[in-house]
Amino acid sequence: xxxxDVFAIIGPVMVGPSSSHTAGAARLGRAARQLLGDVPERAxxxxxxxxxxxxxxxxxxxAIVGGLLDFAADDGRIPSAFAEAEQAGMxxxxxxxxxxxxxxxxxxxxxxxGVRTVSVGGASVGGGTIEIHEINGFKAGCSGHYPAIAVxxxxxxxxxxAIAQAIGGAGLNIGYLQTGRQGRGGAALTVAECDRMPDxxxxxxxxxxxxxxxxxxIHLN
Numbered sequence: 001x002x003x004x005d006v007f008a009i010i011g012p013v014m015v016g017p018s019s020s021h022t023a024g025a026a027r028l029g030r031a032a033r034q035l036l037g038d039v040p041e042r043a044x045x046x047x048x049x050x051x052x053x054x055x056x057x058x059x060x061x062x063a064i065v066g067g068l069l070d071f072a073a074d075d076g077r078i079p080s081a082f083a084e085a086e087q088a089g090m091x092x093x094x095x096x097x098x099x100x101x102x103x104x105x106x107x108x109x110x111x112x113x114g115v116r117t118v119s120v121g122g123a124s125v126g127g128g129t130i131e132i133h134e135i136n137g138f139k140a141g142c143s144g145h146y147p148a149i150a151v152x153x154x155x156x157x158x159x160x161x162a163i164a165q166a167i168g169g170a171g172l173n174i175g176y177l178q179t180g181r182q183g184r185g186g187a188a189l190t191v192a193e194c195d196r197m198p199d200x201x202x203x204x205x206x207x208x209x210x211x212x213x214x215x216x217x218i219h220l221n
Contacts, residue, residue, distance in 0.1 A: 022063040024124025025051070025107065026078065027144055029067020031132060031218045032109040035118040035150065040111035042091045043068055049104035051124075052096040060107075061094045068092075068111060073128060102133055132218070138180030138189035146175060146193045147219040149203070154211040155181045155188040162209050167192060170202040 033040070045064050047055050055061050059078070065085050066078040077084055085092055097108065103123030110119045121134035122141065132141035135150055142148035149167070153159050160179065167174055172194040181188035197219055206215040 022059050022078070023073040023128035024105065024126075024130050025060045025063035026067040026071060026073045026075075027128065027130045027220050028107055028109060028120060028122050028124065028132075029064040030070060030072070030220055031067075031122065031130075031144065032111045032118060032120040033068050033070050034218050034220075035120065035135065035216050036111045036113060036116065037216065038113050039070075039088050040068055040090050041113045042093075043112070044093045044095070044110045046095050046097040046108040048097045048099070048101045048106040048108075051105050051107055055094070064107060064109060065090075065092055068109070103131070108134075130220075134180075135189055135191065138182070138187075140178045140180035140189050140191045142176070142178075142191050142193050142218060144218070144220045146195065146221075147197045147217055148191050148193045149198055149206065149215055149217055151190045151192070151206055151215045152213040153188055153190065153209075154213075155183075155185050156211045159188075159209070159211050160190060163190060163192065163206055163212070166202065166206050166209065167194060167198070170198065170205075172196060172198060172202070 051060050062078055062081040065081040066075060069084055069088060071077055103125060105124040108121045110117060119136055120132060122130050122132040124130055130144045135141060151163055164174060174192050175195055176193040179188055179190040198217060203215045206212060
């Protein structure tokens with residue numbers, strides 16, 4: 001069982017009206033932005049469940065767009081997020097999705113710049129806390145409480161061990177690790193939550209490992 005930290009229980013500092021529908025939503029948007037590594041040129045946000053039913057009244061769409069612009073949950077620009085997005089050259093499509101997801105407050109966010117596209121699927125589970133369930137189509141995610149290294153790689157013997165060794169060699173402790181793969185021997189994505197923020201040297205070292213395509217960080221706190 002994974003526990004929320006005390007700040008999530010008390011509640012986040014945020015632009016209202018709802019920690020679930022705005023603070024958590026902003027963090028989901030920021031996760032996609034950080035994976036992309038830059039301001040998206042275009043984004044498609046698909047909302048499910050309660051998000052889809054009430055997003056206009058709760059500002060969920062504004063919060064996610066604000067997150068895509070790298071606004072924190074307490075950023076005063078969130079109410080004008082669409083105008084800010086237009087000024088930044090980011091086109092946004094908001095749509096309602098159908099079907100059952102792991103949580104009623106669920107969003108799928110696809111963000112692109114040039115030929116590069118990333119996607120995040122996740123839930124806002126209360127108190128501004130999120131759970132990321134899917135990254136770039138892989139069933140692997142993180143809690144958002146701690147810095148998480150997302151590594152895209154081939155499913156080969158020894159790759160996970162090499163990633164863990166690189167992280168440990170940099171003096172970081174792995175608190176949680178999850179791997180999703182498309183099939184035996186195919187593409188895979190591993191997410192490692194660490195106790196502190198990795199530096200650029202570690203990311204470069206992981207990206208240079210055999211069978212690794214890239215490494216990115218999600219750091220929301």
